[in-house]
Each structure stands twice: as structure tokens, then as C-alpha cells.
Amino acid sequence: MMSFPADFSGAVVQPSPNYGERVGLEGPDMLLLHYTGMSTPESALDWLCSKESQVSSHYFVHLDGSILQLVQEKDRAWHAGAGSWRGRADINSQSIGIEIANAGHPGGLPDYPKVQIEAVIALCLDCIRRWNIPTERVLGHSDIAPVRKVDPGEKFPWGELHAAGVGHWVEPTPIMGGRFFQRGDQGQPIKALQSMLALYGYPTDVDGVFSDKMAGEVAAFQRHFRPQRVDGVADFSTIDTLHRLLTSLPAYRSEAT
Structure with a gap:
């Protein structure tokens, strides 16, 4: 596999063979955040860099905050799968994919270490600046593929990212009583x-x-x-x-x- 210069200065390059050309776009206009959902960061990284897996991401953020770049940002990494946002499919062509080492729901949904989130914020801010990505287009995998995906999970600190300048957010309205809608309702x-x-x-x-x-x-x-x-x-x-x-x-x- 050919190496390449890192797009983010804080990343170390570890090339994945799993990528192609973006379709219909010159560059990304979305950040898509994932958790790895595997038992160890090492096994997740091996999978993302294995030709047989046919999956990859642009970046991989370790628990200690160190960052690897697996695919160049100009290229289309294979991280999103089937999904859509605002009526547009082929999320892989639109996005930069960031895999965050975390065992996720299969591993009991552990907290994200502070140093890791700080690294995610620094990486996102750099991508946003270079590609002029709108705040509302920093999303989780579960946003573009509801039902099918649940990452990066309800413990991911979106509010903390927003306070640092990453993503769209308002403080959630407190949970209270009143009318609600659920399965089976119509009208x-x-x-x-x-x-x-x-x-x-x-x-x-x-x-x-x-x-x-x-x-x-x-x-x-x-x-x-x-x-x-x-x-x-x-x-x-x-x-x-x-x-x-x-x-x-x-x-x-x-x-x-």
C-alpha cells in the first residue's frame, strides 16, 4: 500500500487499501462519527486496514488520543454503508469518516476518555476549517442510518463538542409529562x-x-x-x-x- 502525506498534521499515516473516488463531489461536506464497537482498538484497526473487510475510515482515534489517518480526505473511504441525509444517499462520497475506539453497546457502552474527546475535537475543527463544513453536518452514524446503526451512542458528548465549536446542538428540553406519540399512532x-x-x-x-x-x-x-x-x-x-x-x-x- 502506498503511503501519503497526512491531511491533519496531528495524524500518523497507516494506509488502508479500502477506498475509491468520491462520486459527484470534489470534496466532503460532512463529518460522520462512529465508534468501533469491537472488543479492542487493535482488532478494529486491523479490520479497517484488511483488504478482505472492504471497510475503512479516513481517521482512527485511539483511547489515548493518538490519531491515525487511513485514507486521504480527497478519496472515498468505506465507512457509512446504506443511509441518507436530507435526501442524499452515498454518504461515503459526501463525508469524512472518523472511527473512535470504543467498545460501544456490545461492550457495555463505556465512557469516552477525556483525552480522546479532546483529540476528536481538534481533528474535527481542522477538517471543518479546511473543508468549510456546516455545523449541522457533523453527524453520527445513527443519524444517517437509523435502526441499522446506533453509534457513536448516547454517551458520546455532543454538547461538549458543540461548546468547542463542533456540531449543531441546543440544550435538550427537560423531560416532563404531557402528550406523546408512539408506535401505532396516526394522523x-x-x-x-x-x-x-x-x-x-x-x-x-x-x-x-x-x-x-x-x-x-x-x-x-x-x-x-x-x-x-x-x-x-x-x-x-x-x-x-x-x-x-x-x-x-x-x-x-x-x-x-
């Missing part, structure tokens, strides 16, 4: 909620039916933006947090005026 209120999810970017069917698929999309939203309770039930806290996220987007505000 105009469901359709309105689906429209909000779709407007933010989720691959939601706007059909007025709270299906199992929609429950998975609500859970994915909660996992990122309201992680205190991830249950797929659209309570007031979930809906209000979504509304506040939408109204804080410049594009949404300009359409509303």
Missing part, C-alpha cells in the same frame, strides 16, 4: 412531526403513520440530541428539542421570514 400530528424530522435531515417517510421505522428514527434523534432517554417515543422534550434545533438553523430562519 396529522404525526405527519407534522415527520415533516420536522425530514426537514432536519432524517430519512423519514412523511405518511402520517408512526411505524417501527419512525420509532427508530425518533430513537436516533434522541440518541444524538436528547440522550437522557432513548425510547423512540416522541414526548414533549423530544419534539421541542427538535423544533428548537430547526429554528436555530440559518436556512430555516430565512425560509420562515
Whole structure:
């Protein structure tokens, strides 16, 4: 495998053979964050660099904060799989993939070490600056592939990243009582909620039916933006947090005026 100069100055290059050309784009406009979900960082890294796996990422962030670059940013790494965001599929062509060493849900969802998150923030800030990536396009794997994926998980500190200048965030509305929507519900209120999810970017069917698929999309939203309770039930806290996220987007505000 040919080596290459690191795009991020803090990274050490360890080439993966698993990449291709971006399709329809000259460069990325999204950051996609993953956890490795394997028992050890070493086994995850071996898998990402093995030709037989047919998977890779642009970057790999170790528990101690050290960073490896596996694929050049100009190239298309194979990390996202099937998914979409704002109606666009082929997430691999749109994104820079960052794998973060963490055993994830299979390993009991351990906390992310502070030094590791600091490294993730530094890497993201550098990518955002160089590629002019919008704040709302820093996403988790579970955002673009609800139901199918759950990483980087509800313990990932999105609020901490936002405070450092990475990603879109509002403080979640407190969980309280009141009306809620769940599997089996139908009607105009469901359709309105689906429209909000779709407007933010989720691959939601706007059909007025709270299906199992929609429950998975609500859970994915909660996992990122309201992680205190991830249950797929659209309570007031979930809906209000979504509304506040939408109204804080410049594009949404300009359409509303």
C-alpha cells in the first residue's frame, strides 16, 4: 500500500487499501462519527486496514488520543454503508469518516476518555476549517442510518463538542409529562412531526403513520440530541428539542421570514 502525506498534521499515516473516488463531489461536506464497537482498538484497526473487510475510515482515534489517518480526505473511504441525509444517499462520497475506539453497546457502552474527546475535537475543527463544513453536518452514524446503526451512542458528548465549536446542538428540553406519540399512532400530528424530522435531515417517510421505522428514527434523534432517554417515543422534550434545533438553523430562519 502506498503511503501519503497526512491531511491533519496531528495524524500518523497507516494506509488502508479500502477506498475509491468520491462520486459527484470534489470534496466532503460532512463529518460522520462512529465508534468501533469491537472488543479492542487493535482488532478494529486491523479490520479497517484488511483488504478482505472492504471497510475503512479516513481517521482512527485511539483511547489515548493518538490519531491515525487511513485514507486521504480527497478519496472515498468505506465507512457509512446504506443511509441518507436530507435526501442524499452515498454518504461515503459526501463525508469524512472518523472511527473512535470504543467498545460501544456490545461492550457495555463505556465512557469516552477525556483525552480522546479532546483529540476528536481538534481533528474535527481542522477538517471543518479546511473543508468549510456546516455545523449541522457533523453527524453520527445513527443519524444517517437509523435502526441499522446506533453509534457513536448516547454517551458520546455532543454538547461538549458543540461548546468547542463542533456540531449543531441546543440544550435538550427537560423531560416532563404531557402528550406523546408512539408506535401505532396516526394522523396529522404525526405527519407534522415527520415533516420536522425530514426537514432536519432524517430519512423519514412523511405518511402520517408512526411505524417501527419512525420509532427508530425518533430513537436516533434522541440518541444524538436528547440522550437522557432513548425510547423512540416522541414526548414533549423530544419534539421541542427538535423544533428548537430547526429554528436555530440559518436556512430555516430565512425560509420562515
